[in-house]
Amino acid sequence: MAIPFSNAAAAYTNAATRGLNVPGGRAAAPTDGPSFGDMLEEAVSQSVQTMRTGEEMTAKGVVGKADLADVVNAVTNAEVTLQAVVSVRDKVISAYQEILRMPM
Known part of the structure; x- marks a missing residue:
């Protein structure tokens, strides 16, 4: 689920530029x-795949079919992915609550 900073910055710049160049300040399609x-869907599918890989490696480790280092690496990747997903979820909820507090 790692998105390079340069890609994120380029996407932000592209979106901001489109919003500034359209009459009325509304973003163009x-x-x-x-x-x-599409980007969100890809990030979610990568997150799910990372979690599944962690589960599969854990199951293989339990029955002795995987190296301990591989199991630890997969589980650590899954843990970091879960923490990132929870962090993004919390930010989205916080942003939504802030929008609800805005006066109409």
């Missing part, structure tokens, strides 16, 4: 590249 939904 994307013309190239993946949409936000």
